[in-house]
Amino acid sequence: MKFETITQSKKIQIGCFITVALGLIFYLAQSEVLDADDPSHGLFPLTVGKTWIYQVATEMDDPAIEKTLTLSVDRKIDFEDMTTWVRRSADGAEYYIRRDDTGIYRVAHRTDLEEHAAKDPSRRYILKTPLRVGDSWDGGITVPYLIRRPNQVPNDLKQSHKAIMTFRVEALNEDVAVPLAKYTGCAHVIGEASVRLFTDPINGFNDVPLISHEWYCPRVGLVKFSREEIVPGQFMTGGKVTYQLSDMY
Secondary structure, eight states, X not given: OHHHHHHHHHHHHHHHHHXXXXXXXXXXXXXXXXXXXXXXTTSSOOOTTOEEEEEEEESOOOTTSOSEEEEEEEEEXXXXXXXEEEEEETTSEEEEXXXXXXXXXXXXXXXXXXXXXXXXXXXXXXXXXXXXXXXXXXXXXXXXXXXXXXXXXXXXXXXXXXXEEEEEXXXXXXXXXXXXXXXXEEEEEEEEEEEEEEEETTTEEEEEEEEEEEEEETTTEEEEEEEEEOOOSSSOBOEEEEEEEEEEO
């Protein structure tokens, strides 16, 4: 009886060890090994080949909004004699990313229809480090992505209206649940801009806010982000779109 008890105890210990080991393997598969040169400390991994897939949620009935978004670190290159990572979306847009002690920032962009990348006028910071709650930075030019003029062609304002977006660190230790997993210790960054629009004869001109929320989690990167553009009046429509991490490899 004593021998059977010892044997049963060993089986339980082995089972627990296997469970822990499988959990560790899953965690490592879903995470990035920390990069000593990464100023974001794993909040924005730049491992070549890494891919993130996001589910898109919106109440807007707009065919221009895809149901999923796929982003990846496509390659690492020398761009103007400096190390640069090319972050690519599945629709053919590429963003040229660099990093140093001041943070992670974009320096150029390109589409598949363009032979050469177009340089940004200045650094467009994604994350400005070191991250501290309340710190803010100029994120560069943005445009209204969601505002529509239903009876006009083109019906969007991407070419006609631009604004400077300011980003602010809202929090550094938030929990975020997305379809892939629940993450802790995440940085929450809020972006704010506005465009002045004539919304209708009753409301006249209004400063319409363009608001983004982004959550970056350790060893994973961007796990959730949203954009909100709500327009008063009847002449134009707007809405909100949310992207949540659903797969990663």
